Amino acid sequence: MEKSLTDSYHRPIRDLRVSLTDRCNFRCFYCLPHGEPPIAPKEQMLSYEEIEYICDIFVSLGIEKIRLTGGEPMMRRDIETIIQKLTALKSNGLQDLALTTNGYFLPDRAQALKAAGLDRITISLDSLKRDIFRQMTGVDVLDRVLAGISAAKKAGLEPIKINAVIVRGHNEDEVADFAAFAREHDVKMRFIEFMPLDSGHDWSRGDVVSGREIRERIEQRFPLEPLLVTRGSETSSRYRFADGAPGEVGIIAPVTEPFCGACSRIRLTADGQIRTCLFSTVEHSLRDVVRTGATRAEIVQFIESVMLKKEPRHFINEPSFVAPSRSMSFIGG
């Protein structure tokens, strides 16, 4: 019988995002606008052994994709070790092991990630202009991130996805330039709507550049054709360039075009909390269950019961919406 985790709306849960650390060396204003809040004490963080054990259980329950994230996951010491351990789960049903990073450490370490078993990488890049990059991320390292993208390509961590959060008044005028970058470098450029997950709670609807506007801005320069792939639980609407140029465009529009009905994702924070939705206001401490000596069967039971609490959808567009108290860097993007 096929293993599967299912929520109470019959959505199969196949995709686990694991945050390796709350720490980050960038200060993106849409994530950590008022500086880094105090990070969780070390003893509260899951150890690599605990992460490996928990992921092993999740994979035995039908999780097919694991994405390592953070904070900045490459700030966790010796990340290659956990990649190696998780790669071993491929013999048990894991199909895809990916990493989301700001790219800062890639020039020196992309090759080692590949050697450890990483399949794919997503690199955040919010501007192609040095001053805007610095203004959005708080650090003056555009050239280093671009070198990181080249290093990831050279290491064969393909297909490379590039994430850009598009925020009104900051980088919406660069949307078509990013599409040009995707064509030139043969990468999958993904445009993300700004979500209310910033620690300063400064988000406002007026800051959101809609997926529709993003597409229109690209099409003024490069006509697109929808990719005829079943979207399934994918977060992005995908397009290819109509003239057959390399590269791809994906538009992720959780604010204006929610895709919750097909959500297959859950998250594990660096301190061991399960989050059933990016916008959850409650968390479920798997860490406490594991550390109090629960048996594997009891852990499975706990996970299955938490899945049944997964929210039907997010409520960003409702007047009663309350943003989660933890920002994206703590939730694990």
Ligand code: SAM
């Ligand atoms: N440090 C890594 C990085 O920079 O990619 C991984 C963690 S980061 C939280 C993951 C992704 O979440 C990044 O692409 C980031 O741009 C995105 N993100 C963070 N806050 C966001 C927000 N308020 N709205 C939309 N995307 C956001």
